[in-house]
Amino acid sequence: MKDNQALNYALNNSDHILFIHIDDTLNNEDSSWGFKRRGKHRSIFMLQGLEELQKDLNAYGHKLNRFVGGAKNIFEGLIKQYKINSVFCEAIFAHEEQEKEKSIMELGVTIHAHFQSSLYMPEDLPFKVNDLPDTFTQFRNKIEAEGIVPEDPVVLSERIKEILPIFIVKENLSLPTFTEDYVNSSFPISDKKFKGGERNANLYIHHYFKSKYPETYKLTRNNLMGIECSTKFSPWLSLGFISPNQIYKALKEYERKNTANESTYWIFFELLWRDYFRFLFMKYGGEKFYKKGLGLSNDNFQHDEKKFIAWKDSRTPSSFINAGMNELNQTGFLSNRMRQIVASYLVNELGCDWRAGAAWFESQLIDYDVYSNYGNWSYISGFGTDPRGGRHFNTEKQKSIYDQSGAYESKWGKP
Ligand SMILES: Cc1cc2nc3c(=O)[nH]c(=O)nc-3n(C[C@H](O)[C@H](O)[C@H](O)COP(=O)(O)OP(=O)(O)OC[C@H]3O[C@@H](n4cnc5c(N)ncnc54)[C@H](O)[C@@H]3O)c2cc1C
Known part of the structure; x- marks a missing residue:
């Protein structure tokens, strides 16, 4: 709620406010790559944060109304029922997010989208x-x-104490409980210090x-x-x-x-x-998502589905790469260095489509962020804007520098 210009703008320019979070069904469905867009690690972290947001809003007499479903349908129902004329949100300059914004605008509301990240x-x-x-x-x-x-960061507008809430009389979604143990992770979300939330x-x-x-x-x-x-x-x-x-x-x-x-x-x-x-x-x-990235590379592009599946399931010929993929899949976190090494391996050694790797990272990472993920992937694969082309990491050399003792491989070697 702090340093949130979109929220302050909404508070300062409305009489009533309805706080909503929609978990779009798309996130829980398989993408065209054949797996869920958002896996369990980020779901846990997000839900931890929503639980806290709910409490913070309650302290000001508001409520976070949570929905699961198609965003457009949910908006349509709410706009009609509560005579909503304005929607306030963060602006995200990526293809799908922009399309979603447009589809909600078509419902006859004014969208106030603030780029603020x-x-x-x-x-x-x-x-x-x-x-x-x-x-x-x-x-x-x-x-x-x-x-x-x-x-400097902006402070939360005092209007939060005065603005009238709109409550939806409906049982709120309950939060599932999680039992996974992330004790070995470099970002252990089962430890209260690493839970989601402000x-x-x-x-x-x-x-x-x-x-x-x-x-x-x-x-x-x-x-x-x-x-x-x-x-x-x-x-x-x-x-x-x-x-x-x-x-x-x-x-x-x-x-x-x-x-x-x-x-x-x-x-x-x-x-x-x-x-x-x-x-x-x-x-x-949206050009970022085209197969040829920004179109600045003329390389012949290929994809090998079998090799991609072996990579994501930690079954490549390299035990070092497999250790990295095990860590990612088991914990939802990977160091920046290891992200670079496994990404370069998929693109350069296995000859796969960088977008498949980016989609797998999207599914697994706790910190998935559309700009950083697709930006880094296109940079490494040479489909970004950098005229020097991609980055090719020598897997064995990287192992000899960063895992000389073999401690990393022995920690994450097992699926
Ligand atoms: C293939 C690949 C995919 C990636 N996908 C994501 C992603 O989905 N989400 C994400 O947040 N980061 C992504 N990164 C960037 C980077 O790996 C992580 O931000 C970083 O490892 C997170 O750990 P940290 O917070 O300890 O980073 P630190 O090293 O402590 O860096 C401080 C902060 O700077 C930013 N940062 C650091 N490195 C990068 C970078 N290369 N690109 C953009 N921002 C950076 C992050 O916000 C980070 O929290 C990706 C990198 C690669 C190579």
């Missing part, structure tokens, strides 16, 4: 989004040359910036295992439980009170990568 807002950039450079380095250099400072996100960030880990982040961020080697902010960021501006503020405070070094700078650097993929989507829109 990046650190820098498009209007802060020293160029128009359509002139976004095609490489990250050029983007970063331009931002840094201008010394642009990101906005409160945990804030507590965790506070805890991280109270520690000395930011000072050594750049030296440890490529480790394959462990909780403290990287920030672990991504799952909360991806579901909107925390904003990059809240993180940036905490990072700057840390630098003022403790140390500002290359490692602390690198946390900002990675948040810039996150922004870069967002602006790429804004510039190129």
Whole structure:
């Protein structure tokens, strides 16, 4: 609820408000790749967060009305019944999300969609989004040359205490209980510190910036295992439980009170990568999802379904890759380095369609985010905008650098 411009705009421009969350049936159905779009790991994390949101809204006399079904049908019913004229939400510049927005607009309501998930807002950039450079380095250099400072997070509007709620008289959906044990995970969602929700996100960030880990982040961020080697902010960021501006503020405070070094700078650097993929989507829109990515590569493209299934089910000829896929499938989390290694293997060694790999990550990752996932996949496979082509990782070399002792492989070697 904090640093949420769309929410504040809704509160400041309405007499009554109805809070809804629709779990679109699409998420629980098989995609064209033959598996669920959202697997159990992210479902658990999301439901934990919704439970907390429900309590937070209750504290202000509101209720989160939850639905499962086709979004358009549900909206149609609600708009008629409650004479709704405006819908407020986050704007997401990806093909499906844009189509959904259009389909709801066709129901005769005004949509107020706010783009708000990046650190820098498009209007802060020293160029128009359509002139976004095609490489990250050029983007970063331009931002840094201008010394642009990101906005401070916004506080929740006081109107939340006054605005009249619309209640739907209907039993709310109950939350399923989960028994899975994520104890071995680098993001163990069964541990209360790692649960979904705004409160945990804030507590965790506070805890991280109270520690000395930011000072050594750049030296440890490529480790394959462990909780403290990287920030672990991504799952909360991806579901909107925390904003990059809240993180940036905490990072700057840390630098003022403790140390500002290359490692602390690198946390900002990675948040810039996150922004870069967002602006790429804004510039190129749905083209990202075409088989040839942005169309800048002329490679002959192929897909081998059998090899893809072996990859996703951890049955490739490489025991190192299989360990990575086991970790992903069992926990919903994978270090950035391991994500790069298994992605490169699928595309370069197995000759598969990058979108199949991206779809599997979408299904499994707790921190799935349309921009970062499809952005990184197209970057690695050479179907993004970078004129240097893709990234080809030598699996054995990567293993010898990052898993010299074999500890990673022995931890995740078994399905
Ligand atoms: C093939 C592939 C798919 C990916 N899919 C996703 C995804 O669906 N969702 C997602 O959030 N990240 C994705 N990433 C990016 C990155 O792997 C994760 O953000 C990171 O591993 C999360 O761990 P962390 O929070 O500890 O990251 P840290 O290393 O601590 O980085 C701090 C923050 O910077 C951002 N960040 C770091 N690296 C990247 C990057 N390469 N691209 C974009 N943002 C970055 C994240 O928000 C992260 O929380 C993907 C990377 C690859 C190679």
